[in-house]
Amino acid sequence: MDLVLNVADHYVLTPYVYPESWAEDGALRQIISLLVVTNLGAAILYLGLGAFSYYFIFDHKLMKHPHFLENQVRREIKYAMTSLPWISIPTVALFFAEVRGYSKLYDNVSDSPLGWSGLLLSMISFLFFTDMCIYWIHRFLHHKLIYKMFHKPHHVWKITTPFASHAFHPVDGFLQGLPYHIYPFLFPLHKLLYLALYVFVNIWTISIHDGDYRVPSGLTGVINGSAHHTDHHLFFDYNYGQYFTLWDRLGGSYRHPSALMGKGPMDLIRKLQAEGKLGKEQVNGHAERRATCKEE
Secondary structure, eight states, X not given: OHHHHHHHIIIIIIIIISOTTSOTTOHHHXXXXXXXXXXXXXXXXXXXXXXXXXXXXXXXXXXXXXTSOTTHHHHHHHHHHHHHHHHHHHHHHHHHHHHTTOSOEESSGGGSTTTHHHHHHHHHHHHHHHHHHHHHHHHHHTSTTTIIIIIHHHHTOSSOOGGGGGOOOHHHHHHHHHHHHHHHHHSXXXXXXXXXXXXXXXXXXXXXXXXXXOOOGGGTTTBOOHHHHHHHHHHXXXXXXXXXXXXXXXXXXXXXXXXXXXXXXXXXXXXXXXXXXXXXXXTTSOSOOOTTSOOO
16 A cells, blocks of 8 residues: 555655655654545545446346345435445554555565566455455455444445445445455565555455346356345345355355346346336336345
């Protein structure tokens, strides 16, 4: 995160914001700057990538589904934009530790004993490490003692849009993002690669909520895509994984996506339309709830 902070200092913060008496390496200045940069970056990534996905990838016919809520998109955005500042507070504490040199992040490829192959290994291990951690954190958040407090707000969105991707309770959002921030304290990682993976994580999180159920046929049993995650929102205790289906298979929580078996949300919409049960008044999710999903 120090790379982003250095750029912000050089082009904006030092010449235009802070007085000369505030040194760039001052702890208070760094914390304030990280809070601003983190919140601004999170909002840009969420709204920018979410809007792109919503307008160019998301199938708007899904808004006809009986479980799509009234004013849902607006509610998703409002909830996410309210939660992100709270999530940023503990996140900035970790970023501050990185900036102060307590992580294993490095600047140059030559700093890695494995060279360029170390970057590839870091990328692979980052994905598998965070996927494993998020599986167990996610499953923990479904425990009956804490589910209603922290994770249930995210399950309000049964038929998700890309904007549901970050619409979490702050505790939920921070816990599920924690593995990304813990990794560079445990394993060496190039700073630029870390930033690239951070952007990738946001893209992936949006993609599994975008309603595009297409997955290459040879990868449907391996990759945890939007079709898999949609079943998690609909049926509650399946497909907890982030990128892969590995831990769901090991943990007995894997479910083959309904959308890939002709029983998904779009199939229900077509069925209801054919039966004349989905009129214009139901397009915005005003229809009576049907017992197609497991109730939490």
